[in-house]
Amino acid sequence: MPRYTDAVPASVTAVPARRPWQEWVTLAARLVLGGVLLVAGLLKVTQLDASVQSVRLYQLLPWEVTAAVGAALPIVEIIVGLLLITGTFTRLSAVAGSLLMLAFIIGIASVWARGISIDCGCFGGGGEVEASQTQYPAEIARDLGLLLAGAWTVWRPRSPFAVDGWLFAAPAPSDDPVPTNEDDKEPTR
Template sequence: MRAARPPARRPPRGWTGAVGLVARLVLGGVLLAAGWLKVTDVTSSVQSVVAYELFSYEVSRIVGTMLPVVEIAVGLLLITGLLTRASAVVGAALMIVFIAGIASAWARGLSIDCGCFGTGGPIDPEDTRYLSEILRDLGLLALAGWLVVRPRTPFSLDQLLLKGR
């Protein structure tokens, strides 16, 4: 006699499903856009990391080169809904690192553009937007947190691949 299979997992319906889908698409879209804008100009991406004055030039070069690739990969995984929980964990970790970097620059009195969406580096002190950048990343961190706790969302490859499991 065969053991009974548990019922297929279905994505949540109603508002929780909608929140999850929006969280996936917004976080994934932001990461994909940020990565794409940086990967097309790696020199500027490296310059943005150097401007934070946290690492040696060699480490900044590695971070500035690899970060856009990671952002694009995580963004695509989130948008397609593949490996949603793991992608959300990486997205959350990125947001925490970004918030810490921006807060560090602000606390140390640096006048830089965060470089989040392409070219960053030194700017006039009155042009800094540290608070709004931190608040934006806190919002994205909240979306990532939602997806870590509730990774099943409608229209995801996870649901398609795990159908019947």
């Protein structure tokens, strides 16, 4: 990893650590995606029956599968959310978060195309609504934004304040004149 002494854009020279601006974008992206997933999961985990019912109203999955998916989804959201917020296995977690968003976008687009009128149930609740009260464009736009945050994090998983920094830490400095600031190396690169 090169040091960034010359190449840092003027806009981020106030940043204390010598980190490229992309790492701060990644921090923001994983906090936003992780935060939304965590909140969505927490709101649903206390009402698993409602979560199952929401999944059913999409009419996409076989009846028997909906119960397992509806019950497991909030747990998966909470765990992926926590991993992203703490920056643990950042790239893998961002892949999972992005796949979730992709699935949600496909689900919402599909009910929209089939003319089914439901609330997405994204943050709990859900259910049938009047056709005039559906918010499919807004829901898809929101999930697209979150998918973008996920995709960025997959592309640039390195970020400050991440458990990955400890997890994949380089050895303690030796008498070697090798640069020692490679404290946040991702193994998957």
